[in-house]
Amino acid sequence: MVEVVLKDGSKKQCPKGISISDVIRDISPGLFRRSLAAQIDGRTVDLSYKINEDCRLNILTFDDEQGKKAFWHTSSHILAQAVKKLFPGARLAIGPAVDNGFYYDFDVEKPFSTEDLQVIEEEMKKIIKENLELERFELPRDEAIAYMKEMGETYKVELIEELPDDAVISFYRQGDFVDLCAGPHIPSTGLVKAVKLLSVAGAYWRGDERNKMLQRIYGVSFPKKSMLDEHLQRLEEAKKRDHRKLGRELDLFSLHEEGPGFPFFHPKGTIIYNLLVEFWRKEHVKRGYHEIRTPVILNKDLWIRSGHWDHYRENMYFTKIDEQDYAVKPMNCPGSMILYKRKLYSYRELPLRVGELGLVHRHELSGVLHGLMRVRYFTQDDAHIFMLPEQIEDEILGVIELIDHFYSIFGFKYYVELSTRPEDSMGSDEDWELATNALEKALKARGLDYKINEGDGAFYGPKIDFHLEDCIGRTWQCGTIQLDFQMPERFDLTYIGPDGEKHRPVMIHRVVFGSIERFIGILTEHFAGAFPTWLAPVQVRILTVTDRADSYARELSAILSDADIRVETDLRNEKIGYKIREAQTEKIPYMLVVGDKEMENRTVALRARGRGDLGTMQADEFLSKILKEIRTKSV
RNA sequence: GCCAACAUAGCUCAGCAGGUAGAGCAGCAGUCUCGUAAACUGCAGGUCAGGGGUUCGAGUCCCCUUGUUGGCUCCA
Numbered sequence: 001m002v003e004v005v006l007k008d009g010s011k012k013q014c015p016k017g018i019s020i021s022d023v024i025r026d027i028s029p030g031l032f033r034r035s036l037a038a039q040i041d042g043r044t045v046d047l048s049y050k051i052n053e054d055c056r057l058n059i060l061t062f063d064d065e066q067g068k069k070a071f072w073h074t075s076s077h078i079l080a081q082a083v084k085k086l087f088p089g090a091r092l093a094i095g096p097a098v099d100n101g102f103y104y105d106f107d108v109e110k111p112f113s114t115e116d117l118q119v120i121e122e123e124m125k126k127i128i129k130e131n132l133e134l135e136r137f138e139l140p141r142d143e144a145i146a147y148m149k150e151m152g153e154t155y156k157v158e159l160i161e162e163l164p165d166d167a168v169i170s171f172y173r174q175g176d177f178v179d180l181c182a183g184p185h186i187p188s189t190g191l192v193k194a195v196k197l198l199s200v201a202g203a204y205w206r207g208d209e210r211n212k213m214l215q216r217i218y219g220v221s222f223p224k225k226s227m228l229d230e231h232l233q234r235l236e237e238a239k240k241r242d243h244r245k246l247g248r249e250l251d252l253f254s255l256h257e258e259g260p261g262f263p264f265f266h267p268k269g270t271i272i273y274n275l276l277v278e279f280w281r282k283e284h285v286k287r288g289y290h291e292i293r294t295p296v297i298l299n300k301d302l303w304i305r306s307g308h309w310d311h312y313r314e315n316m317y318f319t320k321i322d323e324q325d326y327a328v329k330p331m332n333c334p335g336s337m338i339l340y341k342r343k344l345y346s347y348r349e350l351p352l353r354v355g356e357l358g359l360v361h362r363h364e365l366s367g368v369l370h371g372l373m374r375v376r377y378f379t380q381d382d383a384h385i386f387m388l389p390e391q392i393e394d395e396i397l398g399v400i401e402l403i404d405h406f407y408s409i410f411g412f413k414y415y416v417e418l419s420t421r422p423e424d425s426m427g428s429d430e431d432w433e434l435a436t437n438a439l440e441k442a443l444k445a446r447g448l449d450y451k452i453n454e455g456d457g458a459f460y461g462p463k464i465d466f467h468l469e470d471c472i473g474r475t476w477q478c479g480t481i482q483l484d485f486q487m488p489e490r491f492d493l494t495y496i497g498p499d500g501e502k503h504r505p506v507m508i509h510r511v512v513f514g515s516i517e518r519f520i521g522i523l524t525e526h527f528a529g530a531f532p533t534w535l536a537p538v539q540v541r542i543l544t545v546t547d548r549a550d551s552y553a554r555e556l557s558a559i560l561s562d563a564d565i566r567v568e569t570d571l572r573n574e575k576i577g578y579k580i581r582e583a584q585t586e587k588i589p590y591m592l593v594v595g596d597k598e599m600e601n602r603t604v605a606l607r608a609r610g611r612g613d614l615g616t617m618q619a620d621e622f623l624s625k626i627l628k629e630i631r632t633k634s635v
Numbered sequence: 636g637c638c639a640a641c642a643u644a645g646c647u648c649a650g651c652a653g654g655u656a657g658a659g660c661a662g663c664a665g666u667c668u669c670g671u672a673a674a675c676u677g678c679a680g681g682u683c684a685g686g687g688g689u690u691c692g693a694g695u696c697c698c699c700u701u702g703u704u705g706g707c708u709c710c711a
Contacts, residue, residue: 114640514711
């Protein structure tokens with residue numbers, strides 16, 4: 001007998017060699033129907049796994065992250081089986097579960113068309129209907145390679161050859177289809193009650209553009225038909241929050257063929273931009289930052305010296321002035337270096353925090369442009385902190401505090417990553433290790449959860465990245481903190497120490513918003529266009545019931561405007577319902593309805609976006625209420 | 636840049652198997668003075684992304700270019 005400890009702590013005696021399925025069936029037939037995979041002592045396994053010793057058992061359903069993954073992983077096998085049946089020449093690459101479904105990469109003669117997806121989806125449904133069982137088996141390395149070679153699966157052969165020596169090489173069989181796979185999988189294909197193939201895309205083998213481009217099919221699946229409908233419904237809803245759609249509807253910004261990746265900001269978008277900048281300046285002055293402005297175009301020699309020519313040239317724009325080569329800045333740091341070098345600094349002056357709202361241009365590949373999120377010019381809310389080596393940790397912690405303060409004001413949740421040395425980079429291994437450790441130490445001191453992003457640092461130093469989510473859950477890097485020993489060296493920066501000698505300062509590059517343009521995109525999607533009052537381009541609109549209230553409306557407007565509130569009047573000869581509807585679709589936070597009654601009593605009938613009619617109140621009562629809301633930046 | 640799809644009025648979309656463009660909203664002009672998400676009538680608005688080709692005839696079929704979308708690579 002073996003002892004199985006369940007999630008709730010209860011213990012169960014079972015015969016040795018019993019399958020997990022049998023254990024669950026014994027606990028509850030209802031749970032058995034929903035179970036997809038299981039964890040034995042934290043290791044995810046199939047339900048057919050035989051228990052041979054005492055263990056802790058955790059049963060996974062579609063509600064568990066790992067259960068979902070197994071479900072989608074099996075779905076990707078069904079996809080591969082369908083493709084092999086319809087396109088026998090297709091070779092299989094990889095087919096994992098991802099956050100929102102699954103995909104499979106195929107090497108095929110001719111790219112898949114949208115029509116092919118339909119046919120493949122139909123074939124998948126047949127496989128599901130057959131309710132094939134998934135059966136696991138293992139092979140020694142040489143047999144596994146021979147087996148895959150025989151089937152012509154060259155990508156699989158490559159995968160097996162690269163597995164570590166001690167790896168268990170397992171396969172899963174469903175009907176006549178076999179795939180190399182670590183598992184786990186759900187017991188049978190019939191559990192997939194609803195499947196939808198969403199898109200085809202090219203994807204390089206192993207994500208390397210030097211490799212062959214494969215055809216990737218994305219799909220999603222669920223154990224219930226209604227869950228698929230809900231999922232598709234959610235995607236539709238998310239589209240309504242898309243900042244590109246809202247940007248057009250709310251007249252914030254636009255993009256034109258004349259400047260792909262170069263957004264135009266309209267008056268209302270510019271109001272938001274300016275408010276963010278104003279807020280940014282206040283918070284930075286409080287924290288001892290100075291602000292500078294440096295040129296957009298600087299001589300090429302500067303960029304050679306900074307290392308950008310060697311490591312960032314592909315992303316830069318160049319121009320000529322009087323026969324000399326110049327570059328449009330893709331980063332602000334070299335300009336900041338020049339200013340640091342204009343005079344001598346004492347150690348007493350450090351840390352020196354120098355901010356710059358710098359307009360940078362970067363040549364991004366045409367295929368990656370995306371609204372305001374990925375553009376070819378943007379404003380970095382940059383700052384460079386020059387400091388003594390012993391100030392590193394405090395300064396990093398200060399920036400983390402600042403970023404957290406900013407994001408929490410908007411109510412954002414964020415993800416943190418630590419990016420380490422990339423292949424194309426400069427400096428010694430010791431410097432990189434020192435810098436990376438310093439960042440990591442600060443993260444730990446602050447108690448932040450973070451993921452390590454191997455090889456994704458800047459070419460001059462490692463970085464802590466802060467990611468925010470868009471409407472469909474894609475994350476975008478916004479804030480970043482980069483520790484740099486290289487630039488001070490390259491530009492021979494110095495400060496005079498207590499010993500009267502010159503020493504080398506260390507520097508931090510950091511941004512909070514990241515790109516003000518991208519941040520506006522994130523804000524738009526986060527609030528679905530209904531910006532908090534302090535950020536709303538129009539904060540109040542006064543709506544008249546009839547033209548008898550026009551002069552009262554103008555008077556109110558002047559009072560609010562004097563208090564720096566962004567107010568508009570709607571005196572058109574339209575029905576009040578029509579005016580309300582329009583203000584509502586423009587997502588204006590407050591509507592003041594004024595007619596004969598209000599005029600007589602010097603009141604306003606208040607209506608708030610999303611909260612409807614709030615009744616009547618004195619005009620000055622409303623004024624103090626909205627002023628407080630703006631001052632506290634409440635969301 | 637690569638793979639696929641898409642591009643018709645300011646916006647959202649019709650235009651079926653080639654026979655020279657249509658709706659709703661927005662805009663403009665009038666009428667209605669109206670109390671919490673759409674009053675009524677009329678008018679105007681398009682070298683169908685740009686260029687080439689096939690055809691008696693192309694928004695519709697083919698090719699190229701540009702842009703957009705979803706991915707890949709890359710990144711704030």
